[in-house]
Each structure stands twice: as C-alpha cells, then as structure tokens.
Amino acid sequence: MSAPVATRVAYGEALPEMGELFPDLLVLDSDISKAMCTGAFEERFPERHFYFGIAEQDMMAAAAGMAAMGKIPVVNTYAVFAALRACEQMRTFVAYPNLNVKIAVSHGGLAVGWDGVTHQGLEDMSIVRAIPNMTIVHPADAVSTKKLLPQLIAHNGPVYFRLGRNPAPVLYAEDRPVTMGKAEVLAEGGDVTIVACGLMVSESLKAVRLLRESGVGARLLDMHAIKPLDAAAVIDSAALTGALVTAEDNTILGGLGSAVAETLAENCPAPLRRIGVRDCFGESGDPAALFEKYEMSAAHIAAAAESAIAAKQGRRK
Numbered sequence: 573m574s575a576p577v578a579t580r581v582a583y584g585e586a587l588p589e590m591g592e593l594f595p596d597l598l599v600l601d602s603d604i605s606k607a608m609c610t611g612a613f614e615e616r617f618p619e620r621h622f623y624f625g626i627a628e629q630d631m632m633a634a635a636a637g638m639a640a641m642g643k644i645p646v647v648n649t650y651a652v653f654a655a656l657r658a659c660e661q662m663r664t665f666v667a668y669p670n671l672n673v674k675i676a677v678s679h680g681g682l683a684v685g686w687d688g689v690t691h692q693g694l695e696d697m698s699i700v701r702a703i704p705n706m707t708i709v710h711p712a713d714a715v716s717t718k719k720l721l722p723q724l725i726a727h728n729g730p731v732y733f734r735l736g737r738n739p740a741p742v743l744y745a746e747d748r749p750v751t752m753g754k755a756e757v758l759a760e761g762g763d764v765t766i767v768a769c770g771l772m773v774s775e776s777l778k779a780v781r782l783l784r785e786s787g788v789g790a791r792l793l794d795m796h797a798i799k800p801l802d803a804a805a806v807i808d809s810a811a812l813t814g815a816l817v818t819a820e821d822n823t824i825l826g827g828l829g830s831a832v833a834e835t836l837a838e839n840c841p842a843p844l845r846r847i848g849v850r851d852c853f854g855e856s857g858d859p860a861a862l863f864e865k866y867e868m869s870a871a872h873i874a875a876a877a878e879s880a881i882a883a884k885q886g887r888r889k
Contacts (some may be wrong), residue, residue: 574714576739579770580678582714583735584609586721587614587646594725598645600635602628607737608648608678625755628653632661632673639671644725647673651680651693651734654701659757666730667705674725676733680710681821682866683771684737685859692854696702698826700732701799708735708798709752712773715744716756716796720874723752734770738859741774743794753797755805761789764877764884765809765816769795769828772819772847775863778870779819790877801831810842815880817845819873824848843883845876 591597591613599613599621614621624631628649637644645652654662654677666673680693700706709724709731711717717735724731743758750756758773759780768776773794780790791813793805810816816836818829829846836842847868854862863869 574742576741577714578736578739578786579711579714579717580607580735580737581609582717583676583733584612586718586761587613590721590725591617591620593722594644597725598622598643598733600624600631600645600647602626602631602649602653604649607650608676610648613787628658629661632658633665634748635673636661636665636669639666639673640669645673646725647675649677650691651677651696652691654732655693655696660701662700662730663703667703670705670729672728672730674733676735677750678735679737680734681736681771682854682862682868685862686856687737688856688872689853694849694854695823695826697732697734697770697798697820697822697828698830701826701831705730706799707731708734709796710770710798711745711796712794713740715742715746716750716794717721719744719750720752720796727752734775736746736771738771739760740771743774743777750796753802755802756794756796758794759790759792761791762813763789763815764881765791765793765813765825766819766873766877767793767806767809767816767828767832768797768819769798770821771823772868775870776819776873779873782870782874788877788881795828796830798828801835803835806832806835806840810836810840815843815877816886817847817873817876817880819868821868822848824850843880844851845880847873847876
C-alpha cells in the first residue's frame with residue numbers, strides 16, 4: 573500500500589493537468605496557496621492564478637462574476653471561511669444563479685486537530701447542504717481525489733470540494749474507476765452497513781476489521797457525494813443488512829448522517845447510528861486523541877455497528 577497522502581496535496585498535484593484539460597479554468601487564492609497546494613498551477617499558468625488576500629467574500633463574489641463570463645473559477649480557502657465567512661456570497665451570487673463555480677476547501681473536520689476550533693470546519697457540509705443547487709464531494713483518499721476532480725470541474729454548476737489537511741491512507745487502486753455521485757463498496761458484509769465519507773472511510777475500514785474479528789460482517793460504502801446523496805445505494809444496503817451506521821468528520825446535524833437518516837425515514841426505515849461531532853465545538857489536540865474523546869474512532873464505529881445490529885434484532889422479535 574502507498575504511503576498516506578493528504579487529499580489537499582493530491583488536489584494540488586492534479587491542478588496543472590486540469591488547467592491543460594480545461595482552458596477556461598481559473599484558480600483563486602485567499603492567502604493560503606501553500607496550504608491549498610496551488611503553487612504548481614500558478615507556476616504553469618500564472619495568468620490564470622489570482623490572489624485575493626484574506627478577503628474570502630470578495631473572492632467568492634469575483635468567482636461568480638468570472639463564471640458569469642464563461643470561465644470556470646476554483647475558489648480555494650479553508651472550510652470555515654468558505655461556508656461561514658463567505659456563505660452569503662456563495663448562497664446568493666453563486667448558488668442562486670446556479671453558476672459554474674468550484675469551491676475547494678481544506679481543514680474540514682476535527683482532524684484539523686492542532687489548529688483548534690477557529691479552523692475546524694465541523695459544520696461546513698451541513699451549511700452547504702442546505703443551499704439549493706450545491707453539490708458536495710468529499711473524497712476518501714488521494715487516488716479518488718484525482719479521479720473525481722475532472723468530473724466535478726466538468727459538472728455544470730457549483731461544487732463544494734472538501735479536502736483534508738492531514739495525510740490519509742490510500743484506499744483505491746489506480747486502475748479502479750470512481751464515478752462522481754455513486755457510492756463505492758469497499759467491503760462486503762450482511763450484518764450492518766457503514767456509510768462513510770472523507771477520512772472516516774479509512775477509519776471505518778479499521779472498524780470493519782474489528783467487527784470481522786467478532787464474527788460480524790460489515791458492508792462499507794464510501795459516500796463521497798454528500799449531495800446529491802446516492803439514495804439507491806442506501807436503500808439497497810438497508811434491504812441487504814437491515815442496520816446502518818454513518819461516519820463523518822462533521823457535525824451529525826445536517827450532514828451525511830442526516831442525509832442517510834432522511835433517506836431511510838422516507839423509503840425504508842431501519843436502525844441507524846450516527847458517528848460524528850455531537851452538537852458541540854472542537855478543541856486543539858492530536859487528531860487521534862480528539863477522535864477518541866469525541867467517540868469517532870474505529871472502536872466507536874464498531875460499537876455503533878453492534879448497537880444498530882442489536883436494534884435490528886430487537887425489531888424482529
């Protein structure tokens with residue numbers, strides 16, 4: 573297996589090629605080009621790289637104007653600054669007219685760790701998911717990041733591309749196709765389904781192995797598209813296993829867990845347990861220690877799976 577790679581790094585590596593494939597692609601930066609790894613694109617296409625300083629609202633509004641003129645602007649910033657500071661501009665000037673703006677963000681989730689609550693985007697996916705016309709993509713590893721990037725750029729409409737700060741295990745083979753909007757099955761099992769996104773996919777794979785040691789077969793879905801959700805994959809998994817767990821590095825209010833819960837409630841009710849941040853702020857610390865404290869580790873995912881299975885069995889009595 574390859575060494576872990578941060579998805580933001582994989583994104584930066586792929587940007588120059590995207591510039592070749594999409595002549596109208598523009599990259600917009602908000603004083604964090606090093607953090608967003610856009611330097612290689614700037615070096616290759618200096619005339620298509622724009623600095624806005626610490627002015628995310630202006631950058632988002634400018635991106636709307638560029639898109640209105642037929643360009644494909646990619647806004648680069650941190651999750652908290654895109655989804656909160658520039659939320660009005662994203663909602664009113666990008667999403668409302670359904671403009672072709674791509675919003676690439678890093679530092680989403682509790683895994684940001686040492687940077688603390690001001691830079692931990694714990695609610696960004698929930699906020700963006702509530703805005704009409706927005707698509708949300710949150711890849712699990714470097715390979716899927718590079719496979720999804722050209723697809724989301726080719727998609728006509730605004731896309732929120734959530735990337736990770738820290739290195740993540742490489743889960744996908746280079747020759748495996750990944751289709752934007754379609755959940756990928758990374759493990760098969762008939763007792764419970766784990767639906768995960770981003771870094772929590774690799775954490776959920778650890779949980780699958782823990783469950784297997786206990787004789788429990790867990791199915792794992794990499795749900796990289798939070799919106800629109802692959803509802804068919806959720807419904808099929810509910811029919812197959814009858815119990816589900818969601819795992820996201822985001823608040824459980826309004827994100828992946830909510831999307832799956834809504835799908836189940838409207839189509840095929842089944843026991844569900846949600847792993848994520850529970851209606852609270854984060855804090856500074858080592859990411860692994862924070863995942864333990866906030867009950868988001870592989871062991872907690874496995875325990876949630878066992879709880880969902882018990883609830884399923886109780887319903888059958």
